[in-house]
Amino acid sequence: MHSEATARPKTAAPRAVARHVERSYPLWFYIPGGLVYVVLFIVPTLLSFYFAFTRWTLFDSTFVGFDNFIQFFAEPGLIGSLKNTLVYGVVTSASKVVLGMLLAVLLSGPIIARGYLRSVTFFPVLVSAVGVGLTFQVLLDPFNGVVNQVWTAITGADGPGWLTNPDLALLSVAAIDVWKGVGLATLIYIAGIAAIPNEYFEAARVDGAGAWQQFRSIILPLSFPATSTVILLSLIGGLRSFDLIWSTTQGGPGFSSDVIASVIYKQYQAGFYGLSTAGNVILFLVVTAIVYPLSRWLNSKETSL
Amino acid sequence: MSHHPIRRAAVIAAASISALALGACSAGSLVNPTESSSEGKTTLTILMDSSTQTTTQGQALADGFNASQDEIEVKIETRPEGTDGDNVVKTRLATGEMTDLFQYNSGSLMQALDPATNMVSLTDQDFVANLDESFVTSVTADEQVYGVPFGQLMAGGIYYNKKVYADLGLSVPKTWDEFMANNAKIEEAGIDPVIQTYGDTWTSQLFVLADFHNVLSEQPDWAEKYTANQAKYVDEPAIKGFERLQEVYDAGYLNKDFASAKLTQGLQQLVDGTGAQYPSLTFTITSYLELADDAAENIGFFAQPGDDAATNGLTSWSPAALYIPSTTTGDKLDAAKKFLAWVATPEACDAQTAAMDPTGPYAVKGCTLPDGLPAAVTDMQAYYDNGNVSPALEFLSAVKGPNLEKITVEVGSGITTAADGAARYDEDVKKQAQQLGLEGW
Numbered sequence: 001m002h003s004e005a006t007a008r009p010k011t012a013a014p015r016a017v018a019r020h021v022e023r024s025y026p027l028w029f030y031i032p033g034g035l036v037y038v039v040l041f042i043v044p045t046l047l048s049f050y051f052a053f054t055r056w057t058l059f060d061s062t063f064v065g066f067d068n069f070i071q072f073f074a075e076p077g078l079i080g081s082l083k084n085t086l087v088y089g090v091v092t093s094a095s096k097v098v099l100g101m102l103l104a105v106l107l108s109g110p111i112i113a114r115g116y117l118r119s120v121t122f123f124p125v126l127v128s129a130v131g132v133g134l135t136f137q138v139l140l141d142p143f144n145g146v147v148n149q150v151w152t153a154i155t156g157a158d159g160p161g162w163l164t165n166p167d168l169a170l171l172s173v174a175a176i177d178v179w180k181g182v183g184l185a186t187l188i189y190i191a192g193i194a195a196i197p198n199e200y201f202e203a204a205r206v207d208g209a210g211a212w213q214q215f216r217s218i219i220l221p222l223s224f225p226a227t228s229t230v231i232l233l234s235l236i237g238g239l240r241s242f243d244l245i246w247s248t249t250q251g252g253p254g255f256s257s258d259v260i261a262s263v264i265y266k267q268y269q270a271g272f273y274g275l276s277t278a279g280n281v282i283l284f285l286v287v288t289a290i291v292y293p294l295s296r297w298l299n300s301k302e303t304s305l
Numbered sequence: 306m307s308h309h310p311i312r313r314a315a316v317i318a319a320a321s322i323s324a325l326a327l328g329a330c331s332a333g334s335l336v337n338p339t340e341s342s343s344e345g346k347t348t349l350t351i352l353m354d355s356s357t358q359t360t361t362q363g364q365a366l367a368d369g370f371n372a373s374q375d376e377i378e379v380k381i382e383t384r385p386e387g388t389d390g391d392n393v394v395k396t397r398l399a400t401g402e403m404t405d406l407f408q409y410n411s412g413s414l415m416q417a418l419d420p421a422t423n424m425v426s427l428t429d430q431d432f433v434a435n436l437d438e439s440f441v442t443s444v445t446a447d448e449q450v451y452g453v454p455f456g457q458l459m460a461g462g463i464y465y466n467k468k469v470y471a472d473l474g475l476s477v478p479k480t481w482d483e484f485m486a487n488n489a490k491i492e493e494a495g496i497d498p499v500i501q502t503y504g505d506t507w508t509s510q511l512f513v514l515a516d517f518h519n520v521l522s523e524q525p526d527w528a529e530k531y532t533a534n535q536a537k538y539v540d541e542p543a544i545k546g547f548e549r550l551q552e553v554y555d556a557g558y559l560n561k562d563f564a565s566a567k568l569t570q571g572l573q574q575l576v577d578g579t580g581a582q583y584p585s586l587t588f589t590i591t592s593y594l595e596l597a598d599d600a601a602e603n604i605g606f607f608a609q610p611g612d613d614a615a616t617n618g619l620t621s622w623s624p625a626a627l628y629i630p631s632t633t634t635g636d637k638l639d640a641a642k643k644f645l646a647w648v649a650t651p652e653a654c655d656a657q658t659a660a661m662d663p664t665g666p667y668a669v670k671g672c673t674l675p676d677g678l679p680a681a682v683t684d685m686q687a688y689y690d691n692g693n694v695s696p697a698l699e700f701l702s703a704v705k706g707p708n709l710e711k712i713t714v715e716v717g718s719g720i721t722t723a724a725d726g727a728a729r730y731d732e733d734v735k736k737q738a739q740q741l742g743l744e745g746w
Contacts, residue, residue, distance in 0.1 A: 055740060058395050059422060074732075075732075076732060077708075142562060143562045158561075161565065164503075164718075166720050253503065253718060253720065254718075270708075271391070271395065271740065272707075272736055
């Protein structure tokens with residue numbers, strides 16, 4: 001009797017779970033997708049965590065403990081590249097928020113050729129980063145580039161070495177990144193602004209609010225979901241940015257525009273596969289450590305609105 | 306009754322189709338599309354980098370060998386140049402999908418391929434005796450010889466515009482002081498004394514790399530000490546290369562677009578005479594010949610000057626080499642060895658010469674250079690004839706850091722000092738040494 005009574009609730013719980021699963025999808029339905037996920041994502045991830053602790057030549061690997069991580073942090077370029085990564089991420093993401101918002105307000109308003117202007121703003125997003133990089137490399141050439149030829153024509157002096165001056169190179173690349181990526185931010189903002197119900201604007205106009213007040217009190221707070229999306233997307237993009245930096249400066253001159261991703265790539269090029277894998281693990285942890293709390297915080301702000 | 310033959314035919318058709326499909330899927334056909342052909346010829350494929358110079362020479366070797374016999378046919382396949390190509394080679398070796406033969410650098414880059422496991426030793430082959438000794442050292446690992454030369458020896462040094470030198474009454478410098486004195490006169494004449502092209506970052510390393518003859522003439526055992534972690538670039542005599550790089554920048558002797566100019570622009574300034582001297586590797590000779598009508602006669606070459614005129618000499622680079630991967634076996638291995646034996650003969654040199662003017666001596670004994678070569682080749686040849694040549698560091702030591710070109714850009718454009726750059730490079734080589742498992746690091 002006793003045993004029967006205690007056995008019943010025990011079996012009841014798994015049965016409830018099983019019935020719940022049964023009701024949604026049969027278990028075998030998950031197997032193909034699960035297999036793909038395990039083979040293409042889980043296995044490589046675990047392997048890369050392992051290889052990060054080895055000295056690995058592709059031909060064989062020796063376990064070296066934390067040596068790779070110690071070396072990565074001792075790498076003279078790493079602290080600089082970490083700083084560059086943060087500067088790049090923050091500068092690009094902040095500019096995209098501000099410019100994207102401004103352009104979106106402009107392009108949501110009643111202006112001539114609105115559709116055309118919207119597509120012009122969005123166009124650079126569609127072009128490959130390598131193509132953009134090579135184009136700007138030509139445009140920003142210190143002596144033969146169009147930008148500095150115009151500069152010389154106006155001021156009469158030689159223009160700055162946009163990509164060859166160590167103090168300017170990183171910011172120049174960040175500016176190119178903003179030019180290329182601001183279209184996407186604008187698009188998200190346009191959608192965010194379009195989603196604000198018209199009644200708010202009507203009510204505000206009845207109360208006599210001007211354009212600035214409407215922007216401050218309606219558009220800015222109510223497009224907050226768009227803002228948080230833009231911040232997160234562009235920050236993640238900025239922190240792991242590689243293609244544009246590689247195609248314009250290759251981290252140069254010297255190491256002045258190196259970011260973590262380009263340092264990792266250089267280790268890989270040099271054949272230090274274990275070291276570059278360790279770098280990838282570090283990049284993964286850095287991006288997670290910055291983006292996860294930020295996204296939690298932005299989400300909490302969003303729900304309190 | 307009548308449906309039996311039909312069914313049998315269908316079964317046969319299905320079987321042969323699946324056999325075809327399987328055959329098409331096999332890894333061998335993807336990697337090596339040219340299996341032995343039906344006429345009983347053995348077909349060999351060589352993987353080489355895709356530069357015009359390499360493919361021209363490779364095709365010349367393949368054609369020359371194919372014409373010399375009719376049992377073996379050699380074909381070439383190309384891969385990207387530079388570090389991307391290095392990774393192609395490493396990956397294909399690691400996965401066992403390398404072609405029957407492949408072309409790759411000699412020296413420290415070859416050592417990084419783990420030749421003992423990935424390549425067939427050629428030590429017992431007779432033709433090794435036909436090869437230049439310094440070349441043999443550069444393809445030897447653990448006392449086994451792995452490659453035969455592909456192309457010609459190169460030198461690192463300084464190109465100069467002979468017309469500018471003649472107009473200003475200058476002579477070829479044998480010491481660094483003479484070089485700097487020449488620079489001062491050239492600058493007075495309104496010409497850029499030294500051309501640098503950091504848009505192609507590899508060109509920035511020459512003042513450091515080509516200084517190696519001067520290092521060796523001061524300390525003949527420097528390379529062994531360096532490999533054993535007992536000699537450093539921050540110390541004399543090796544730091545002088547970095548100091549010389551900084552010196553020409555500090556003196557303001559560079560062309561004003563040095564930070565962004567590329568190799569071709571630098572060569573153009575050299576042949577135009579707007580720049581007088583350009584540190585370079587001599588394989589670029591073919592690149593400037595087309596830039597001006599008189600370039601062949603007008604551009605000369607000298608070794609990087611050092612402290613002492615008596616020890617003035619040239620730093621030399623071994624050519625790339627052809628190797629057999631350990632995945633090549635049986636008939637293919639025999640055929641590959643036959644091909645390499647032919648490559649190590651003067652006929653093979655002549656076949657390459659016919660396809661493209663050589664830019665330096667061959668590393669095969671008995672090979673001769675034709676007359677009427679560009680002046681820079683003749684200038685370079687003189688150092689070899691006098692025996693004033695040292696191999697570059699990468700052929701004496703497996704230790705070469707990957708970031709040298711970035712560091713020399715920094716030193717050469719005033720971002721950092723020679724001492725800091727040298728210290729940073731010493732850090733950089735540590736990783737390579739550890740990767741190779743060398744002792745003392």
